[in-house]
Amino acid sequence: EADIYQTPRYLVIGTGKKITLECSQTMGHDKMYWYQQDPGMELHLIHYSYGVNSTEKGDLSSESTVSRIRTEHFPLTLESARPSHTSQYLCASSAHGSYEQYFGPGTRLTVT
Amino acid sequence: ELKVEQNPLFLSMQEGKNYTIYCNYSTTSDRLYWYRQDPGKSLESLFVLLSNGAVKQEGRLMASLDTKARLSTLHITAAVHDLSATYFCAPPCTSGTYKYIFGTGTRLKVLA
Numbered sequence A: 001e002a003d004i005y006q007t008p009r010y011l012v013i014g015t016g017k018k019i020t021l022e023c024s025q026t027m028g029h030d031k032m033y034w035y036q037q038d039p040g041m042e043l044h045l046i047h048y049s050y051g052v053n054s055t056e057k058g059d060l061s062s063e064s065t066v067s068r069i070r071t072e073h074f075p076l077t078l079e080s081a082r083p084s085h086t087s088q089y090l091c092a093s094s095a096h097g098s099y100e101q102y103f104g105p106g107t108r109l110t111v112t
Numbered sequence B: 001e002l003k004v005e006q007n008p009l010f011l012s013m014q015e016g017k018n019y020t021i022y023c024n025y026s027t028t029s030d031r032l033y034w035y036r037q038d039p040g041k042s043l044e045s046l047f048v049l050l051s052n053g054a055v056k057q058e059g060r061l062m063a064s065l066d067t068k069a070r071l072s073t074l075h076i077t078a079a080v081h082d083l084s085a086t087y088f089c090a091p092p093c094t095s096g097t098y099k100y101i102f103g104t105g106t107r108l109k110v111l112a
Helices: none
Strands: A004-007 A010-013 A019-025 A031-037 A043-051 A054-057 A076-078 A087-094 A107-111 B004-007 B010-014 B019-025 B032-037 B043-049 B055-058 B061-066 B071-076 B085-090 B106-111
Touching: A004 A087, A010 A019, A019 A031, A019 A087, A019 A107, B004 B085, B010 B019, B019 B032, B019 B085, B032 B071, B043 B055, B043 B061, B071 B085
Parallel strands: A010 A107, B010 B106
Antiparallel strands: A004 A019, A019 A076, A031 A043, A031 A087, A043 A054, A087 A107, B004 B019, B019 B071, B032 B043, B032 B085, B055 B061, B061 B071, B085 B106
């Protein structure tokens, strides 16, 4: 059973606010990922990390930033939210040497 | 440009019928994943296909991989309502990497 958590699950916030989406996993996985998914659409990789202090941008350009100071924690930050950031954000993790990803429950973000 | 195309995008079928979902990809990957997503939920791993010719079965679902043709199939046998969901295929971006590109998704609706 994979244990990967995301908070908040739902967030409605005004334009210009700074927000941080939290993602934590208790499995000791070295790889972590952030995906963005619009309703009914495919997932797009926006950030990934292969370990502590290692982060890379994904294939979809994003104004968000991430950090990986601890193995279990991979927060995503938007300095100034805009309506175009409205989407679902999914966090995933994967064990060392494994290709299988475990997904968190997601954060549904609405920027008004 | 790396692409993963699924067809059909939408599938409405009667209970008890059989159907196949196709996943064509342009990466050079030797493995591929299938995921299921229920409406408003996160992704659940269904199958891990790790080599050319791999076939996996779970209940009424069977997945196969042909890396030479860059094609994976997800076959549904005697569909039931509980299989209604969106199904995504995801090969790694390139062989040996841990980054994935997700297919467009196939939204399956099984009618009672």
